[in-house]
Each structure stands twice: as structure tokens, then as C-alpha cells.
Amino acid sequence: MKPTALAMTHRTDDAWFDLVPQALIEFDEHGHLLRSNAAFAGMFGKAPAPGALLGHESEALQQLTGWDAPLALIGLAPGAPPMTNLAFIDQGSSNRRYLRSQVHAHPAVPGQPERFLCVVHDTNPLALVVQTPQPPDFTNTSGEPTGLMEFDQDQLLHELRTILESSPAGIAYVRDNILVRCNRRFERMLGLNPGTLTGQHLDALLASDPRIRRVVDQSTVELKNTGQFESELEIVAPGFPTRWYALSVRRIGPRTDTLEVIAVLSDITRIRSQQAQLEALGRDRDLMFTMSGVGIAFVRDGLVQSANPALASLLGLDHQDMAGRPLASLYITDVDTSTLARTDDQILAQLGEHGHWQGERALRHPRGTPLWAEVNLRLVKPDQPEEGFIASFVNVDDRHRAEQYLTLQADRTRAILDSVFVGIVTLDSGGIAWMNRSARRMFGGDLPDFLGHPLSTVATSDIDHPFRLTGYLDDLLDGQSHTFECQVMGRDGRVFWVVGNAVVTLGEFGERQITYALMDIDRRREAEALTAEAQATLQRIIEMAPMTITLCDAKTLTVIQANQAASAFMKIEPAKAAGLTPEQIHGANRGRQLRTDMLRALDSAKPLQREYKFEQGPGSSVQTWDVSYLPLSHDGQTADQLLLVASDVSEQRAAEQARLEAAIAQREMLVKEVHHRIKNNLQGVAGLLQQIAARKPEVASAISEVVGQVQAIAQVYGLQVGAGGPLRLKNVIEAIAQSVQRTFSRTITLVVEGSNASEWQLPEAESIPIALSLNELLTNAHKHGLAAEALTCSLICGEQQVCIEIRNAGLLPEGFNVHRVPGGVSGLGLVRALLPRRSSKLSMTQEGEQVVTRIELNPPGISLVPTPHILGAPSGQQIALWPQ
Structure with a gap:
């Protein structure tokens, strides 16, 4: 600590320090003068500056404070008897003032240097002053008076001897290389027996250790030059650990006299050890600082x-x-x-x-x-x-x-949880810690309304309610969950059902929390109740239904469930049919047929309807069953069950067949009668027209054309008299060709090509337009062709269409196009107007010296005769129990 800092620490007691009449001076163990009072300044002549070093002050001040032998101060402990010192100061040529001091040690303050207080007494002689030489370590050898009174000499020697022996420092007086006096501490510090060095030559001391000789040689040179010598000495005494001593040697007396010195040894082993430790700590500190x-x-x-x-x-x-x-x-x-x-x-x-x-x-x-x-x-x-x-x-x-990333992730997680429709509630030991927006909406409140409250605040009065159970935090292990269903009562009074899942999680600080995931299933519960009621109603309907209803497994086709009416179809009790295959129930042949249709319905994943005719036994009647197969599956998945619905339609089919046959017979009879009368009427009209043409030759050509058209229509109705259903195209063409040939007495050659010519038929609505068109084309060929040559009419039948081709000798006008002929009531105009556009095509081309007219007929204007009805094929009305 700096001197200024030490002086500041004592400013609180400076007042009393200056008022003390005794001369006082205070210094520390480092030799810094801390302060002195006014009495000391008056006695000493001047006040030393605070903070000055004793080593730089006068020799008298050093002697008074004991700083001339600073190692002696080390043994001065607080509360111990003070150390007494003597000195004098010059006040003129013949006046000297003798002073005596007592040095006291202050109580130690932790972390502060040790302080000493020096009390100075004036010892000027008031009686006889003796000239006896004083002890060498305290007097001046020049013969100056000591200033002590004679009656104090014995007491002074006793005090000096006591101080010398009780000092913790080793002190020796050497004169002319003879060790005149030393205390026992000096001998023990050198590892010698007490009382063996006094009066001996220095050679006895130098022979004990070469390091002592080296120090003595160095001190001799320094004493001759400066009068004092200080050094550190390492002593290794036999049987003792190595000790370090501080050696302070001071010469006394004039330099011209015999060499007299005072040697003081102070044990600084602990200080050197502390210095080594401090150096090691310093090195460690520097190493820690840099590394x-x-x-x-x-x-x-x-x-x-x-x-x-x-x-x-x-x-x-x-x-x-x-x-x-x-x-x-x-x-x-x-x-x-x-x-x-x-x-x-x-x-x-x-x-x-x-x-x-x-x-x-x-x-x-x-x-x-x-x-x-x-x-x-x-x-x-x-x-x-x-x-x-x-x-x-x-x-x-x-x-x-x-941490920023985790905070961002936590915010994102909270945002995601707030966006889901499932209520999320987190609880810790203090109650509800957080809930998402769905849970707040579900409970009918805001987050501050529930923070710190138990989850049972939204539970119903049921004492076994899952929200009242508090052992989840202790009972559930990490990763375990508990699922439950319960009713919840919101703050708004709404009571609803939820399904929940409770799982233990870790909170932000590692504490265990429990997180609930809740889903509002109130509507689902209502739907389940309605579904259960509907299923019960459906089950009753199925049991009471008069038709066969059987539920089969899609993989094995075994019966899972069947109603009571199914016994008529299976010929076995429904309870006994459970687990049986179609072959085991219906026999090999019938069961194989049913299995085939079942597999076909499952493969197509669509409803399939079949009608079966089963004989009850040899010679017995045939029973007809209308059976529907419906695969049952979820959307986009394979069917796992097959529903079979069968109805006995034997009587219904027999009645329908009887009614159908009667209606067909009646209709055929009526149609034939009507067609016959129409034909007769048309032929009567044609006869009247011919009579008019005979009386009026000027309109004979026009009337003959009309007569041909009427005859063509009559031929169609004539053909319908003997036919049931649509007319065969071949018969119509033959009838029209014969009618034109009779009317104009013109030979017409009919050619038929194709193996299926007799199977093509005309719908009833198309029969008369095709007949009139064919009549007009044959009449047109007769009028514009050469009379000497016969007309040719060919029926060319293919797999998908029919072509009627008419050939006659003649020439078409240059640039003729049949599609440019305007519509009319006769000729090509009538043909274009009558032919159905969607299923027919008309063309006229010149091939050499012949004009070829073609009519191409395509479905649905014509059709093939349908294949006969196959026994067992579906017929009648389909009954659907589920939407198709």
C-alpha cells in the first residue's frame, strides 16, 4: 500500500495523536513514516514528512525507531514488552541531546502492513554523568557521555541483556575478528551449541560453512566502503532443514579505529517460502491468464x-x-x-x-x-x-x-398447436399451464381464466371423472399414454362428450408435465346412437322381410348371417347355415353356379342380378328365383362382405308370361286387322286414281306416279299383315320391286348378296320412308333409262351396314350432284326428304354407260334380328335394397 494511502487510513485519529504531550512517531514494517505529532517535532527539531523512508532519514532517527537493526522488529509482537533504543542529536558544537525510545507493535489488521509506535523520552543528565563506556551495540565509542545517570546503569544493562536474549533475531558483536558477544539465538541459528562462540576467532565460525566465509568476505569489503552490509544467507545445519536468514551487518565507531560490527541474523525462511509460493502463484496466474x-x-x-x-x-x-x-x-x-x-x-x-x-x-x-x-x-x-x-x-x-432456434421452434409449435382442431391442454403440479385455441374454444373461456386451475374445473359432477384423477404424473411412465372418454362442462354451460389421450412430457425446466389431447365427439356420439338405432331398425326390417337376405364372407363365401326367410332359398335353417359354403348348402351343381356369380360380382365390384330356375325335384315344378349380389366395401377398398338378396318370382313370372302372351296375341290380331284394312283402302285409292288417269290423259303421268307411291305404301302394310314385329328389309325390297315392275311392265332383276341378308330388319317408323324412297328411285330409273334394258336392284349386306344399289342404262347431266337437288314431293327431292339423315346416305354416280344409285343404311336405321332369349337370363323387375 502506498504511503499516501496509509496516511489516509489514520486521518480519523490525527486529532488526538497531535494533542498527546508525549513525543510520538508511527511507522510500518516497510519503513514508511506514517505520522508524527507536534511534541516530536519540538523535541527533534523538525517533523519528518509522512510517507518518507526511515532508511533515508538521519542515523539518530533510525536508532530511535530501531530501524538500524530492522530484523529485530520482526520478533516484536503486539502486547509484548516494548523495544528500548538510545540515540543522541547534535544541538551545537558542545551540546548533545540524549533521547531514549520505546517501540510498541500495533495489533495486526488483516490485509494491512504491520505498524509500530515509537514513544521518545528526553534523557538529558540532571546529576553526575559517568564516562563509562556503554555496551557496544548502543553507545558511541568516541568517549561521548551516554547521557544516562549512574543509578540507571545496572538497570539499563539488565534491560539490554534481557532484550538481547529475548530477541527473535540472532545478534553478535565482533571486534577485530573476535566474536566478543552474541546471544544464544545467534548460535542456534547457525546450528552451534549455545555458549561456544563467545570470545572465539571468526575462523571457528568460518570453518563451519564455506557460504559463511563467502558472506563474511563480502561484508568486510562493504563495511570498509559504506559501513553497512545486508545479504541473505542459506544455512544447512546437520540434522535440520535448510534455513534462510537475512544478515544485517553495521559498523560502529570511526573507520580509523579497530573494526567493530554488529551482526543481526533474522529468520526469513517463512518469508522465502512465501515468496517462492507467491512466485509460483504468479507463474500460475500468468500461465492461466495466457493459456x-x-x-x-x-x-x-x-x-x-x-x-x-x-x-x-x-x-x-x-x-x-x-x-x-x-x-x-x-x-x-x-x-x-x-x-x-x-x-x-x-x-x-x-x-x-x-x-x-x-x-x-x-x-x-x-x-x-x-x-x-x-x-x-x-x-x-x-x-x-x-x-x-x-x-x-x-x-x-x-x-x-x-436457444433462439429452440424459442423459434417453440413459437412455431405453439402456432401449429393453435391451428389444429384438437384441444391441447398442458398441466403441471400447479394446475393448467397452457392450452391451445381449440381447447379454449371447447371450454368456453380464455387462457387467463384457466391458468393455475385444476382440469376438474370443466369436469362434470361424476366422482370418477378422468379429469379428477391426479395420479398421472406419478403413475405414467415416459412414453406411456392413457385414453379415455368423458363428458365435459364448458364455462358457457355446454355439456358435450370428448375422447382424450393423456401423456407425460417434460417441461421447459425438466419438470414432469401431463399433456391432454381432447377431441369433441359429441356429434359422433349422436351419430353412433342414431346409427345403432338405424342398425337395430334395419335388423328388424331384415328379419321381417319376406325375401331372402344373406350376408357372406368375401374371401370364403361362407354364410355370416341370414334372415328367417332365407330358409326357403337355402332349404336349411339360417342358424345351421352359418359358416357353410354355397356347395354345402345348395349342392355341387347349384352351389358352383352361385359361386361363379358371387366371384363375378366381387371381381367387378358392382351389383349383379341373376335369375335362376331350380327344379324342386324329379317331376315337380320349376321354381324361379331373382337373385341380386351386392359387394359391401368402404370407398376405394376391396369388398370384405357380399350381400345376397333373393326373391321367389315363380308365380310372378308365370302371371307375367300369361299376360304377355295374351297381350301379344291381341295386339297381333288388331295390327293384322288394321294393316289389312289399310292395304285394302290404299288399293281402293290406287284404283280410283287409275280410273281418273284413264278419263284424263293429261294428268295420267302424274297420277301414275302417285299410284306407284300408294301401291308402295300398300305393299308395306300388306307385308305387316303376315308379320309380327319389324319388317325384314329383303321382303320390303322384293315387294317394292314387284310393285314397280307391275306398274310400268318393266323387268327388274333383284340381286341379294350376303349370308345375313334375311336377318336385317327395318324399324316400324322407317319402313314406309324406305319403301317410298326405293319406289321413287326405281321409278326414276325406269323413266330415265333405256326401255330395252332391264333394271338391276342389288341388296348388298355386310356385318355393320346394308347397301341398296340400282343400275340402269343412261347418262347423268354434266356436273350433276344429287346433294344439290332441292327437296320436293316427288323424284329425287322426295327421296332426300324421306331418307333418315342419321343412318342413311344417298349417292348417284356414272359408271360407264350406266347410272348407279346407292343407298347406304346404317344402324339404328336398320338392325339385325336379336338372338333368341336364353333360359335363365335376367328378366322382370329388379328390386334394389341399397342405392346402386
Whole structure:
């Protein structure tokens, strides 16, 4: 501690110190003068400056304070008898003032240097002053009077002898290389037996250890030059550990006289050990400072005084550039969002108040991105903030960014949980800790309304309600869950059903929490109740239904369930049919047929209807069953069950067949009668027209054309008299060709090509238009062709269409196009108007000397005769129990 600092610590008692009439002076173990009072200044002639070193003051002041032999002060303990010293000061040529002092040790203060108080007494002689030489270690050998009164000499010698023997330092008086006197401590410190050195030559001492000889030789030279010598001596006594001593040798008397010295040995082994420890600690401190991975800096007045390489590496700077840099320049304040971070003034205020500060700060880095570090500031001296502080920096950038990422993830998770339709509620030991938006909407309140409350606040009055169970946190293991269904009563009074799942999770600080996932199933419960009621109703309907209803397994086709009416179809009781295959129930032949249709319905995944005729037995009637197969499956999945619905339609089919046959017979009879009368009427009309043509030759040609048309229509009705259903195309063509041939007495050759010519038929609505068109084309060929040559009419039948081709000798006009002929009531215009456009095509071409007219007929204008009805094929009305 500096002298000024020590002087400041004593300013509280300076007042009383100056008022004491006794001369006082105070100093510490380092030789710093702390203070002196006015009485000392008046006695000594001047007051030494506070903070001065005793080693630089006068010899008399050093003798009074005992600093001429400082090692003797080491053994002076607080409360021990004071150490007495003698000295004199010159006050003129013949006047000397003799002073006597007593040095007391102050009680030790932890962390402060040891202090001593020197009390000075004036010892000027008031009686006879003796000239007896004083002991060599306290008197001047020049023969000056000691200033002590004779009656004090024995007491003084006794005190000096007591002080000499009780001193913790080894003291010896040597004169002319003879060790005149020494205390026992001196001999023991050198490892010699007490009482063996007094009066012996120095050679006896030098022979004990060569290191002593070397020190003595050095001290002899220094004493001749300066009068004093100080050194440290290492002594290794046999049987004792190595000891270190501080040697202080001071010459007394004039330099011209015989060499007289006082040697003082002080044990500094503990001090040397402490110095070695301090040096080791210093080395360790420097090593820790330089080798530590934590950035450390010493800061004073806001500037970095020194920094270790770890801090420079952390900041990406040169280690030499750290000194003198402002500490505030290391921070980035615009991104410092730490909850512990404050402004620099606030940080310094807290540091001065508490002596330390800890927080996270964003450091500048050359790469441009902030580097987060944990900063710890601590004052070097808590009571003196101006002495500076130590700042340590630990890189927590990865942890800080991980925390930011975890916070972002937590926010995202909360946002996701708020967006789901499932209610999420988290509970800890204190009650509800958090719930998402769906749960708040479900419970009819906001989050503050439920925080800290138990989940049973929304439970019904049921004492066994799952929300009243509190053992989940202790009973459930990590990863285990508990599923339940219960009723919930919201804050709005609504009571509804939920299905829940409880699982134990870990909270933010590692504590166990329980998380509930709740789904409102009130509508589902209502739907289940309605479904159960509908299923019960359906089951009753099925049991009471008069038709056979059987449910079969899709894989094995065995019967799962059948109603009572199914016994008529299976010829076995429904209870006995469970688990049996179709072959086991219906026999090999019938069962094989049923299995085939079942598999076909399952493969197509569509409803399939079949009608079976089964004989009851040899010679008995045939029973007809209308059977429907319906595969049962979920959307997009394979059917796992097959529903079979069968109805006995034997009587219905017999009645339908009888009614159908009667209706057909009646219709055929009526149609034949009508067609016969139409034909007769048309032939009567044709006869009347021919009579008119005979009476009026000027219109004979026009009337003959009309007569041909009427005859063509009559031929169609004539053909319908003997036919049931649609007319055969071949018969119509033959009838029209014969009618035209009779009318105009013109030979017409009919050619038929195709094996299926007799199977093509005309619908009833198309018969007359085709007949009139064919009549007009044959009449047109007769009028415009050469009379000497016969007309040719060919029927060419294919698999998909029929072509009627008419050939006659003649020439078409140049540029003739049948599609440009306008519609009319006769000729080609009538043909274009009558032919159905969707199923026919008309063309006229010139092939050599012949004109070829073609009519192409396509379905549905014509059709093939349908195949006969196959016994067992579906017929009648289909009964559907489920939507198709």
C-alpha cells in the first residue's frame, strides 16, 4: 500500500495523536513514516514528512525507531514488552541531546502492513554523568557521555541483556575478528551449541560453512566502503532443514579505529517460502491468464489495460492491439436483446454497488455477425472502484443461437398447436399451464381464466371423472399414454362428450408435465346412437322381410348371417347355415353356379342380378328365383362382405308370361286387322286414281306416279299383315320391286348378296320412308333409262351396314350432284326428304354407260334380328335394397 494511502487510513485519529504531550512517531514494517505529532517535532527539531523512508532519514532517527537493526522488529509482537533504543542529536558544537525510545507493535489488521509506535523520552543528565563506556551495540565509542545517570546503569544493562536474549533475531558483536558477544539465538541459528562462540576467532565460525566465509568476505569489503552490509544467507545445519536468514551487518565507531560490527541474523525462511509460493502463484496466474480459453481483460477508466490471447482470438483481433482499446467498442449495442443486458452506465453503477456484474453481450467480430458471449465483471478492490475491474468473456454464441432456434421452434409449435382442431391442454403440479385455441374454444373461456386451475374445473359432477384423477404424473411412465372418454362442462354451460389421450412430457425446466389431447365427439356420439338405432331398425326390417337376405364372407363365401326367410332359398335353417359354403348348402351343381356369380360380382365390384330356375325335384315344378349380389366395401377398398338378396318370382313370372302372351296375341290380331284394312283402302285409292288417269290423259303421268307411291305404301302394310314385329328389309325390297315392275311392265332383276341378308330388319317408323324412297328411285330409273334394258336392284349386306344399289342404262347431266337437288314431293327431292339423315346416305354416280344409285343404311336405321332369349337370363323387375 502506498504511503499516501496509509496516511489516509489514520486521518480519523490525527486529532488526538497531535494533542498527546508525549513525543510520538508511527511507522510500518516497510519503513514508511506514517505520522508524527507536534511534541516530536519540538523535541527533534523538525517533523519528518509522512510517507518518507526511515532508511533515508538521519542515523539518530533510525536508532530511535530501531530501524538500524530492522530484523529485530520482526520478533516484536503486539502486547509484548516494548523495544528500548538510545540515540543522541547534535544541538551545537558542545551540546548533545540524549533521547531514549520505546517501540510498541500495533495489533495486526488483516490485509494491512504491520505498524509500530515509537514513544521518545528526553534523557538529558540532571546529576553526575559517568564516562563509562556503554555496551557496544548502543553507545558511541568516541568517549561521548551516554547521557544516562549512574543509578540507571545496572538497570539499563539488565534491560539490554534481557532484550538481547529475548530477541527473535540472532545478534553478535565482533571486534577485530573476535566474536566478543552474541546471544544464544545467534548460535542456534547457525546450528552451534549455545555458549561456544563467545570470545572465539571468526575462523571457528568460518570453518563451519564455506557460504559463511563467502558472506563474511563480502561484508568486510562493504563495511570498509559504506559501513553497512545486508545479504541473505542459506544455512544447512546437520540434522535440520535448510534455513534462510537475512544478515544485517553495521559498523560502529570511526573507520580509523579497530573494526567493530554488529551482526543481526533474522529468520526469513517463512518469508522465502512465501515468496517462492507467491512466485509460483504468479507463474500460475500468468500461465492461466495466457493459456486460458476464457477471454480475460483488465479494465481501468473504461480502457483495456491488458488482455489475454484468448480474448483477442475471440474478437478476431491482434493481441498487441487490445491494450488501450475502449471496452465499449467491443460491444454491439443495437442487437443486445439479452434480458440481463443493461446500458453501460447501468452496468457500471451495478458493478460499483455490488462489486460484480454478469450478463450476456453481443461482441463485434470482423466477419460482421454479432458474437454472443457471457460477460462477468468483478472489481479488483471492491472498496476502490477506480482501481479497475477484471472482465471475463465466455463464448456462448452457439448456445445463444440454439436457444433462439429452440424459442423459434417453440413459437412455431405453439402456432401449429393453435391451428389444429384438437384441444391441447398442458398441466403441471400447479394446475393448467397452457392450452391451445381449440381447447379454449371447447371450454368456453380464455387462457387467463384457466391458468393455475385444476382440469376438474370443466369436469362434470361424476366422482370418477378422468379429469379428477391426479395420479398421472406419478403413475405414467415416459412414453406411456392413457385414453379415455368423458363428458365435459364448458364455462358457457355446454355439456358435450370428448375422447382424450393423456401423456407425460417434460417441461421447459425438466419438470414432469401431463399433456391432454381432447377431441369433441359429441356429434359422433349422436351419430353412433342414431346409427345403432338405424342398425337395430334395419335388423328388424331384415328379419321381417319376406325375401331372402344373406350376408357372406368375401374371401370364403361362407354364410355370416341370414334372415328367417332365407330358409326357403337355402332349404336349411339360417342358424345351421352359418359358416357353410354355397356347395354345402345348395349342392355341387347349384352351389358352383352361385359361386361363379358371387366371384363375378366381387371381381367387378358392382351389383349383379341373376335369375335362376331350380327344379324342386324329379317331376315337380320349376321354381324361379331373382337373385341380386351386392359387394359391401368402404370407398376405394376391396369388398370384405357380399350381400345376397333373393326373391321367389315363380308365380310372378308365370302371371307375367300369361299376360304377355295374351297381350301379344291381341295386339297381333288388331295390327293384322288394321294393316289389312289399310292395304285394302290404299288399293281402293290406287284404283280410283287409275280410273281418273284413264278419263284424263293429261294428268295420267302424274297420277301414275302417285299410284306407284300408294301401291308402295300398300305393299308395306300388306307385308305387316303376315308379320309380327319389324319388317325384314329383303321382303320390303322384293315387294317394292314387284310393285314397280307391275306398274310400268318393266323387268327388274333383284340381286341379294350376303349370308345375313334375311336377318336385317327395318324399324316400324322407317319402313314406309324406305319403301317410298326405293319406289321413287326405281321409278326414276325406269323413266330415265333405256326401255330395252332391264333394271338391276342389288341388296348388298355386310356385318355393320346394308347397301341398296340400282343400275340402269343412261347418262347423268354434266356436273350433276344429287346433294344439290332441292327437296320436293316427288323424284329425287322426295327421296332426300324421306331418307333418315342419321343412318342413311344417298349417292348417284356414272359408271360407264350406266347410272348407279346407292343407298347406304346404317344402324339404328336398320338392325339385325336379336338372338333368341336364353333360359335363365335376367328378366322382370329388379328390386334394389341399397342405392346402386
